[in-house]
Amino acid sequence: MQSTTIRRAVAQDAQHLTSLIQQSGAYEGRYASIVSGYRVTAEYLARHRVFVAVDASERILGFYSLVLEPPELDLAFVADDAQGLGIGRRLIGHMITQAEEAGLTSVRVVAHPPAESFYRRMGAQRVGTVAPSPPKVTWERPELRFAVPATPRAVTATR
Template sequence: MQSMTIRRAVASDAEHLTTLIHDSSAYRGEYASIISGYRVTADYIARHRVFVAVDAVGRLLGFYALLVEPPELDLAFVADSAQGTGIGRLLIEHMIDQARQVGLTDVRVVSHPPAEEFYRRLGAERVGTIAPSPPKVAWERPELRFTTV
């Protein structure tokens, strides 16, 4: 694994996070509609627990956003070039630790269908399915839960 650091996101990261989302190959084709027009804003970063993984020269490798009320992993992305290097696992482990620090006992994840197995490998349990909400989301999504205690 490459050298990296996880730090709290700052307002100036917003555009880079948006670009990482829109560059994600996981959201091409049938899944593109869910991120169409989506933007991470400085306000979003200020309101939520957003953390970024950066390499030794400050290049963005991935990020996640933890909502505290209600407890939910709202966003989690790893740059295509960093996939398979363990960055995603480290970000999720960091998220679980952050959830514990603020007193959360579990964290909900409404997963991108192809990411379900990733979350399950890291300990999330499937608790249900979220129905489609056309036109933006035309497919069912797995609902999972991480227990943090």
């Protein structure tokens, strides 16, 4: 497998991330309405913790967005031709590390229904269902939560 790195998204990535979302095969047919017209902006990238997985030529293979308040995995996409290569697993692992560094104890995910099994394999627990919100979302979505491990604190001995 080619070399893949994860780096912070920059303003120049916004159009590429928008294209990745718009071209996602997972959002065709009945799910197309939720991403119709959606745009990732430079302002969004500046406001949230957005990270991209890139190959050696800097091609964006996938990305995620972690919103800190309230803690939520807002976006997570892997390019259709990069799925099955472990990119999603690496991005979720990176997101958990970012959440831990930010002092979060959990991260909410309102999942695209076909993605629920992926998130569960990554360790998320289903905690409920989010009702439809027409006109864009006319179906229920699973609500999941990732537990964020607490960073062990150094114990200082006193005498």
